[in-house]
Amino acid sequence: MIAGAQRGFVSRGQLLAAGFDSSAIGRLIAKGWLIRAHRGVYAVGHAAPTPLGPETAALLAVRSGAALSHHTAAALWGQLKDGSGDDGLIHITVVGSPGGRPARACVHRSKLLAAKDIRVHRRLPVISPARALLDIAPTSTGRELERGFDQALIQRLTTVREVSDLLGRCGRRPGRRALEAIVRQYTTTTFTRSQAEERFLALVRQTDLPQPLTNVRRHGYEIDFLWPDQRLAVEIDGYVYHRGHGAFEHDRRKDAALQAAGIRTMRVTWRQLEHEAVGVMARVAQAFGATPR
Numbered sequence: 001m002i003a004g005a006q007r008g009f010v011s012r013g014q015l016l017a018a019g020f021d022s023s024a025i026g027r028l029i030a031k032g033w034l035i036r037a038h039r040g041v042y043a044v045g046h047a048a049p050t051p052l053g054p055e056t057a058a059l060l061a062v063r064s065g066a067a068l069s070h071h072t073a074a075a076l077w078g079q080l081k082d083g084s085g086d087d088g089l090i091h092i093t094v095v096g097s098p099g100g101r102p103a104r105a106c107v108h109r110s111k112l113l114a115a116k117d118i119r120v121h122r123r124l125p126v127i128s129p130a131r132a133l134l135d136i137a138p139t140s141t142g143r144e145l146e147r148g149f150d151q152a153l154i155q156r157l158t159t160v161r162e163v164s165d166l167l168g169r170c171g172r173r174p175g176r177r178a179l180e181a182i183v184r185q186y187t188t189t190t191f192t193r194s195q196a197e198e199r200f201l202a203l204v205r206q207t208d209l210p211q212p213l214t215n216v217r218r219h220g221y222e223i224d225f226l227w228p229d230q231r232l233a234v235e236i237d238g239y240v241y242h243r244g245h246g247a248f249e250h251d252r253r254k255d256a257a258l259q260a261a262g263i264r265t266m267r268v269t270w271r272q273l274e275h276e277a278v279g280v281m282a283r284v285a286q287a288f289g290a291t292p293r
Contacts, residue, residue, distance in 0.1 A: 071136055212234070
């Protein structure tokens with residue numbers, strides 16, 4: 001019953017509390033009904049891989065009050081791109097002594113972990129999305145951290161106020177300044193949907209051009225990049241999403257609708273971004289009546 005609620009794992013302490021003595025536990029181990037996962041943690045009946053099984057077992061090996069944290073938590077919340085920052089370890093944070101130190105896990109000790117910094121997600125204690133951002137800040141690039149912040153806001157996992165509250169009580173924790181800078185400069189999301197869009201946004205930030213809105217809806221269509229004051233839209237034509245007759249017709253209808261609304265549309269391909277980046281930005285700057293820096 002206990003193991004069924006814990007993805008097939010049980011701790012020695014839970015077995016003792018359920019009425020099993022050390023001799024009974026030893027017999028279950030000898031018969032193969034309990035399979036050691038970590039010191040004092042067992043898989044019940046079999047050791048077949050299960051989703052989030054390793055994370056569940058690692059948490060059981062650490063004392064009560066522990067929570068998944070850092071990149072492990074950020075990945076669970078969907079704040080990271082696939083594989084971003086993955087070091088192959090399960091990250092866990094606990095206040096005070098960790099108790100156990102499970103294999104293939106990194107246990108962090110914290111004095112600043114409040115009850116409101118822990119949530120239950122997929123039946124596991126997990127650091128809040130706001131706290132996960134602070135956790136990963138020291139080892140993430142500025143853009144990775146910004147994307148994580150954007151994702152959390154878009155998915156309504158956290159708010160700017162919640163992140164600001166956390167920053168106000170985290171002391172001189174590493175990574176605080178990087179996250180503070182992102183919160184301070186935040187005006188609108190910079191969420192992008194593809195590598196090509198990330199590349200274009202990076203090029204824009206190397207110039208003196210103002211920050212565009214990204215993936216915003218106007219006039220019935222989602223626009224990749226929009227400068228509303230200049231009434232200029234840039235669409236990134238990736239091969240995967242824009243191939244085929246149907247996509248071609250959709251793009252033409254979209255361009256016509258935006259043009260009718262007084263918005264100029266500039267289309268840019270991945271090849272142009274890779275091999276003609278200066279020319280692309282010169283075209284955008286020309287539309288502004290400016291020259292790239």
